[in-house]
Amino acid sequence: MGIKKSICMFVLLLTSTAQGQIFTEHIVVKGNTLYSISKSYGITVEALQEANLQNSGTPLSIGDTLLIPAVDNPVPIEEVQQPQITAAATEESGxxxxxxxxxxxxxxxxxxxxxxxxxxxxxxxxxxxxxxxxxxxxxxxxLSGTLDQSTIDSVSTIDSTDTAVSTELIDEVKILGLLPFFLKDYINQTPLAKRSPLALSFRQGMELAIEELNDSTRSISVTFADTYNQTDSLRLVIERNPLDSFNLIVGPLYSKRVLEISKYTQANKVVSPLSKNSDINALPLQNSSVAEEYQWQAIIDFIQERREQGEVLLPVANGLRTHQTLIVAQSKEETDTAINRIFSVFDNPQLIKVTEGWKENERLAFLDSMVHYDLIIYDNDPAFMLDVLRNLRAGTASYTWYTVGHQIVDNGITQDNFTREKDVMCAFSSYIDYRSEAAMTMVQSFREKFGAQPNDYAIKGYDVAQFYVRKLTEGTGEYRGISLGFKPNEQGKNTYTELRVFQDLEWRKINP
CATH class of the missing domain: 3.10.350.10 (LysM domain)
Structure with a gap:
């Protein structure tokens, strides 16, 4: 227990250049995970996922070919000006x-x-x-009294009109879809051609939603442009399609292009639909992908609420079992930051910082059996997560494993891993229940219109168009789509989460 198994790998590497983009092809072998592959190439998991969106939603298989983006310098972006404080704070203001x-x-x-x-x-x-x-x-x-006022939900945090999201309702919506169709590669069948169907699927989902939303109360039109995935191509697209001519800009899909478009004055109209890059949350644009921290906050709130409601004690045969928060994480700088910031609400959590080799995980087999542990594994390495769980199962301690969608989706954690656990809860921001009436209706409409089954990206394109058009025309503030949920804050960043528990081989929703 606690010792990593080394696996001999034979990796076929092919370095290619296409339209100025340098990448490497990696052939998946036994033992590969997104985490281990990204670590070996010195890139982030998010960058690897973005380069291989066609693999999203499916586990890696031996023989799969992944594109490895080159590590280069970050794109220079003009600094976003923050709202300035124009008057000195006084005691009279509170x-x-x-x-x-x-x-x-x-x-x-x-x-x-x-x-x-x-x-x-x-x-x-x-x-x-x-x-x-x-x-x-x-x-x-x-001042006394201002503390009470600070808890009111309507406190405004945005003063700048450049970054605030407009709330004025309109009945005519002009949409610009900035998607990387890679048409040249698709025609010439280069390695990048396999990215084309993703943007095409996303477009089809948007088109279906727009067709459904067009009625006597509103008029919706859409223009699509191929951003490829280059700086020059995005600039040319915007020159040909001035952003001030549109009410809503959906895209680009890739983080670098999203970072670039944020410098334009119309950036508050932009919706980044898929990128999980954390830097986007600091930019003056809207983001439909929920940051991992919001998912962790939903977990923290749920644990706290259970304790406040008197569920701190659980009856057991030989007395009462108390709850304690158990945080297991690899020892690194981001762990300390998270403990001091995200998880600072917990009183005296038991923290196990694990060093290289993971030997500290062996202590998990000897935890107090009279305590019920609320387990948080703060690390997205699937091998590390499974090692923690394996050591816990070797002991007699009772625990509930709390996780988030960013940890377990597309990360090598499979359904059989959850079946071994007695109690698993997860904060999701995206989940499809194909048995729901809404999902079945959408799938049937998509089949009738396009003669094909909608994939995950078609469904997300459908959800994105549905919500943001409704937001502009109806003032919709919160919306649950077929796959995605939406609950934007005042800065336009999506904060939607829903808690689900793994029961009878499925994730069942446990919060309204």
Whole structure:
């Protein structure tokens, strides 16, 4: 237990160049996971997933060919100007500005300033949840009464008209779809040609939704353009299709192009539909992909709510079993950051930091059997996660495993891994129940229109168009599509999550 198995690998590597893009082909062999492959090439899992969207939603198979993007310098982006404070904070306003110092943590400041829960603190300082750092400016209540006001949900955090999302309803919507069709590669059958069907599927889903939404109350039109996946091609597309001519821009799909389009003045009209790059959450555009931190926050809130409702004690044959939070993570800088920020709400959690070789995981087999552990594995390496669970099953301790969609979807964790666990709960932001009436209706309509079965990207394109058109024409604030859920915050970043428990070989929804 706790020892990584080394697997001899034979990897066929083919380096190619297409239209200025350098990539490497990797042939999947036994033991490969997205995490291990990305680590061996020095890229992130998200970058690997973006380069191989055609493999999303299906487990890796031996013999699969993956495209490995070249590691290059980040695209230079003009700095996004933050709203400026035009007047000095005064005591009469009830608030003052506070500059974060070394050693500060959200939990410590919230307690010092008199907040009764972290949710109220984060409502007043939303950036503290996702971008905590020394030197950042926080809003601090200084008068009695202002602390109560800070817990109101309608507190505005955006003052700049350049970044705020418009709430004015319209009855005519002009959409620009910026998708990487890779038409030249598709025609010439280069290695990049396999990316083309993804954008085509996404487009078909959008077209079906637009057809359904066009009625006597609104008029919707869409223009699609091939962004390829290059700086020059995106610039040319925007020159030919000025952004101020459209009410909604869907795309680009890839992170680098999304980062580039954020510098344009009409960026608040842009919806990044699929990218999971965390940098996008700091940009003045809308994002339909939910950041991992929001999923973890849903898990934390659920654990806290269960405890507040008196479920801290569970009856057992020989007494009462108390709950304790157990966090297992590999020892690295991001672990310390998460403990101080994301998981700071937990009182005295048991933390096991694991070093190289994972020998510390062996301690999990000897945990106190009189305690029920709320288990959080803060690491997306599937091999590490499975090693933690294997050691826990070797002991007698009772535990509930709390996970998030970013951890287990497209990451090599298969259904049989969940069947071995007695209690697993997951915060999802995307889930398809094909037995639902809405899903069956959409699938049937897609078949009738296109003569094919909709894939995951067609369904996501359908959901994205449905929500953002409804948002512009009806003022819809929250929406559950066939696959995606939407609950944008004031900055236009999607925060939708739903909790599901694994029972009878399926994920069953447990929250409204």
């Amino acid at each position: 608030y003052e500005m506070y500059k974060v110092k070394k050693g500060d943590s959200p939990a410590d400041l919230a307690k010092e300033w008199g907040f009764t829960n972290m949710r109220a603190f984060y409502r007043l300082n939303p950036d503290a949840r996702s971008d905590w750092k020394k030197g950042m400016i926080l809003v601090k209540p200084v």
